[in-house]
Every structure is written in C-alpha cells, then in structure tokens.
Amino acid sequence: MPQHRLTREESQEQTRQRLIEAACRQVAGRGFASTTVRDIAKEAGYTQGAFYSNFKSKEDLLLDLLRQHKEQEALRITGAVATAGEDFGKxxxxxxxxxxxxxxxxxxxxxxxxxxxxAARHPGFGQAYAALMEQQRQIYAQLLDRLFALAGHAPPVPTPALAGSLMALARSQAIDHALYGGASAGEVLVTVLRSLFQRQGA
Known part of the structure; x- marks a missing residue:
C-alpha cells in the first residue's frame, strides 16, 4: 500500500507537535530554566533552525501547548453538557x-x-499565561451559570470567582495526586460539585 505523502502543512504540523512533546519531556524532567532550545530540538530530532521556524522561543512553544490543551478541555466539557439540553440531571x-x-x-x-x-517570575510570560487562564475561567463560569440556572438557584459566590477556585483546586489536587498519591483531582471535584448542587439532589 503506498505510503501517504505529507503535505507541507501536515509536515509542519507534525514538526510542531514533536517539538511540543519534546519540550514537555525536557521541561518536566529538567525544569524550565535548565531546558534550552537546543535540548528541545535534539530531543525531537530536529535542528535549532527547525525550532525557530515554528516557534519564537520556549515561552512561545509552551503557550501554544497550553492554548491547545485549554481549547480541547473547553470543547470537551461544554460539548458534553450541551447534549443534556434543559435537563439539569443529565x-x-x-x-x-x-x-x-x-x-x-x-x-x-x-x-x-x-x-x-x-509565569510568577517572568511578567511577560505571566501576562500571556494569565490571559489564557482567564479565558478558561470565563468558559467555566458560563458553564456554571448555565447549571445554576437549570438547577433553579443562585450560586453561593459569583461564578467567575467560583470557577477560578475550582480550577486552582483541580490543579493543586492533580499535582498532589500525581506526585504523592491519595484522592484524585476528579474525586475531589465531584465531591465539591455535589455539595454546590446538593439542593437538587445531584
């Protein structure tokens, strides 16, 4: 069977994704400051020139990774809830x-x-990071608004603040679980969400 020949766009996207995957491994293993563009390019099997043909910097690459992840998560959760229509239980x-x-x-x-x-140590990166997190917070706030409307009662605090707190809790618990064991972020989130909507018997 003839092998599919990648288009220029497909080849570039493949290169970008391999560089992103290599950066994830390098930064997770060595730390952000200790990881160089050369390390990332070598890990992915490319030259530094290939890296700079796709990304301006390490920060640019990791922001692209974060953007992809947040978009995928937002689509998954909003899509799942949207299929329930006006049924709060579903x-x-x-x-x-x-x-x-x-x-x-x-x-x-x-x-x-x-x-x-x-992000905390470098204002330029921190601003871009905060903007992406804020977009995610607004998406989750809108989702909570919808659920509280379906449930028929007001949220205990404004939904943007509630969404931000839930995001922080999920990140922190996921890290603790991955590194030290114990309850998963999912288990903790489900418990908290049930307490928020317990009046409806969720």
Whole structure:
C-alpha cells in the first residue's frame, strides 16, 4: 500500500507537535530554566533552525501547548453538557463524568508546576499565561451559570470567582495526586460539585 505523502502543512504540523512533546519531556524532567532550545530540538530530532521556524522561543512553544490543551478541555466539557439540553440531571452527570476524568500523570504535574512558577517570575510570560487562564475561567463560569440556572438557584459566590477556585483546586489536587498519591483531582471535584448542587439532589 503506498505510503501517504505529507503535505507541507501536515509536515509542519507534525514538526510542531514533536517539538511540543519534546519540550514537555525536557521541561518536566529538567525544569524550565535548565531546558534550552537546543535540548528541545535534539530531543525531537530536529535542528535549532527547525525550532525557530515554528516557534519564537520556549515561552512561545509552551503557550501554544497550553492554548491547545485549554481549547480541547473547553470543547470537551461544554460539548458534553450541551447534549443534556434543559435537563439539569443529565447536565450535571456530564459535568461529573468530565470531573472524574480530570487528572495528570507525574510528568504533566511537573510541567504544570514549572509553567506556573515561570509565569510568577517572568511578567511577560505571566501576562500571556494569565490571559489564557482567564479565558478558561470565563468558559467555566458560563458553564456554571448555565447549571445554576437549570438547577433553579443562585450560586453561593459569583461564578467567575467560583470557577477560578475550582480550577486552582483541580490543579493543586492533580499535582498532589500525581506526585504523592491519595484522592484524585476528579474525586475531589465531584465531591465539591455535589455539595454546590446538593439542593437538587445531584
């Protein structure tokens, strides 16, 4: 069977994804500051020139990774809840299913920690990082608005603040679980979400 010949666009996308995967491994294993563009390119099997043909910097690559991940997560959860229509029970079940699947392995936990630390220490990267996280927070706030409307009662605090707290809890618990064991982020999220909507018997 003839091998599929990649188009220029497909080849470039393949290169970008391999560089992203290599960067994830390098940053998780060595730390952001200790990882160089040369390390990433070598790990992926490319030259530094190939790296700079696709990304301006390590920061640019990791922001692209974060953007992809956040978009995929947002599509998955909003799509699942949307299929429930106006049925609160079905919508909440979809939210629970998503929460149970939320998790990170040890490498992903280390990468998430490195990104947060780098954002805290470097204002330029931190602004871009915060903007992406804010977009995610607004998506989750809108989702919570919908669920509370279906449930028929007001949220205990404004939904943007609630969404931000849930995101922080999920990240922290996922890291703790990946590194030290114990309850998964999904288990904790489900417990918290049930307490928020317990009036409806979710």
């Amino acid at each position: 919508a909440f079940s979809a939210l629970e299913s998503w929460a149970r699947d939320f998790g990170m392995d040890a490498s992903q936990a280390m990468l998430a920690t490195e990104l947060q630390l780098h």
